[in-house]
Amino acid sequence: MNRDELAKYLLDKFPDTLELLETGKAEPFFLLKKPDGLVEFCRAIRDDVELRMDYLCQMCGVDTGENFEVVYSVASVKKRYRFDFKFPLPYNKAEIDSVQTVWAGANWFERETWELYGINVRNHGNLTRFLLPDNWDQGFPMRKDWDAPDFKRLPEV
Amino acid sequence: MGIIKKVPVFLEKVPGGGIITTSLNTIFNYSQASSLWYLLFGTACCAIELMATGASRYDFDRFGMIFRASPRQSDLIIAAGTITKKMGPRLRLLHDQMAEPRYVIAMGGCTCGGGPFYYDSYAVEKGIDHIVPVDVYIPGCPPRPESLLEGCLTLQKKVKTQKIKDWS
Numbered sequence: 028m029n030r031d032e033l034a035k036y037l038l039d040k041f042p043d044t045l046e047l048l049e050t051g052k053a054e055p056f057f058l059l060k061k062p063d064g065l066v067e068f069c070r071a072i073r074d075d076v077e078l079r080m081d082y083l084c085q086m087c088g089v090d091t092g093e094n095f096e097v098v099y100s101v102a103s104v105k106k107r108y109r110f111d112f113k114f115p116l117p118y119n120k121a122e123i124d125s126v127q128t129v130w131a132g133a134n135w136f137e138r139e140t141w142e143l144y145g146i147n148v149r150n151h152g153n154l155t156r157f158l159l160p161d162n163w164d165q166g167f168p169m170r171k172d173w174d175a176p177d178f179k180r181l182p183e184v
Numbered sequence: 185m186g187i188i189k190k191v192p193v194f195l196e197k198v199p200g201g202g203i204i205t206t207s208l209n210t211i212f213n214y215s216q217a218s219s220l221w222y223l224l225f226g227t228a229c230c231a232i233e234l235m236a237t238g239a240s241r242y243d244f245d246r247f248g249m250i251f252r253a254s255p256r257q258s259d260l261i262i263a264a265g266t267i268t269k270k271m272g273p274r275l276r277l278l279h280d281q282m283a284e285p286r287y288v289i290a291m292g293g294c295t296c297g298g299g300p301f302y303y304d305s306y307a308v309e310k311g312i313d314h315i316v317p318v319d320v321y322i323p324g325c326p327p328r329p330e331s332l333l334e335g336c337l338t339l340q341k342k343v344k345t346q347k348i349k350d351w352s
């Protein structure tokens with residue numbers, strides 16, 4: 028399957044869950060319409076015999092200024108497919124489910140997302156400091172409204 | 185260093201002792217300036233330039249500068265690359281583990297004052313002089329090998345002016 032066939036296959040298979048976003052990228056990029064069904068969706072694309080998305084390339088948070096987003100990039104090593112999906116999260120309810128039961132490698136990505144954005148991960152098991160200094164006490168630095176005494180924003184030109 | 189530090193104290197009372205002290209001084213300073221072994225501390229892109237300077241084209245060895253992988257064997261840290269806030273305490277520890285006299289060269293904009301990470305960065309230490317005392321600053325992003333060589337010659341000049349009795 029090439030890019031368009033892959034996108035069509037996914038949209039046919041998960042019509043209520045996915046929405047294709049126009050990005051112009053080489054891989055399809057989807058919006059996940061039901062963030063609650065994240066784990067089931069992940070397990071479904073991993074176990075589907077046509078897809079076999081067995082590798083989580085990366086996941087990360089994004090702060091758009093209006094809400095959070097969580098982006099997942101998945102790949103199939105055997106079939107050489109790749110696609111991304113994301114879903115928005117409101118600021119006041121920044122919580123996601125852990126997908127470690129599907130891809131064990133999600134562990135560190137989820138720790139990073141929690142540490143830098145303050146997005147809480149349910150059922151993670153080891154949500155501890157990862158990238159920041161061990162004695163860090165200044166909050167979540169990748170948030171748009173984050174500030175610290177020696178932090179300088181680039182002045183507007 | 186204990187005995188050598190005492191030398192000027194006793195000898196300067198003896199007639200002609202000053203000559204011995206100054207000659208000793210010259211010998212020590214000359215040998216020290218000509219064998220500044222540096223600790224490998226390349227944390228980012230400046231390290232590539234440091235490697236280029238160490239390789240055959242620019243040839244650090246002709247100044248007697250050989251890299252060491254242990255702080256116990258080095259006289260000098262060339263901090264080549266971005267020092268993050270998490271790396272800061274490690275740099276301090278390595279600096280404290282070196283035997284005195286010890287020197288620090290801050291290579292590149294990052295170590296001099298934050299460089300390209302001065303704005304919009306939560307992670308980078310804005311200048312390693314917040315962490316360790318710096319002898320020579322070499323600006324640039326990255327500095328060319330010529331700048332680094334110039335910095336090392338400046339450090340040699342500094343080493344050659346020091347007095348035995350000032351040793352700590």
Ligand code: SF4
Pocket residue numbers: 228229230231264265266291292293294295299300324325326327
């Ligand atoms: S000064 Fe420039 S070249 Fe050197 S470490 Fe910083 S960013 Fe890299």
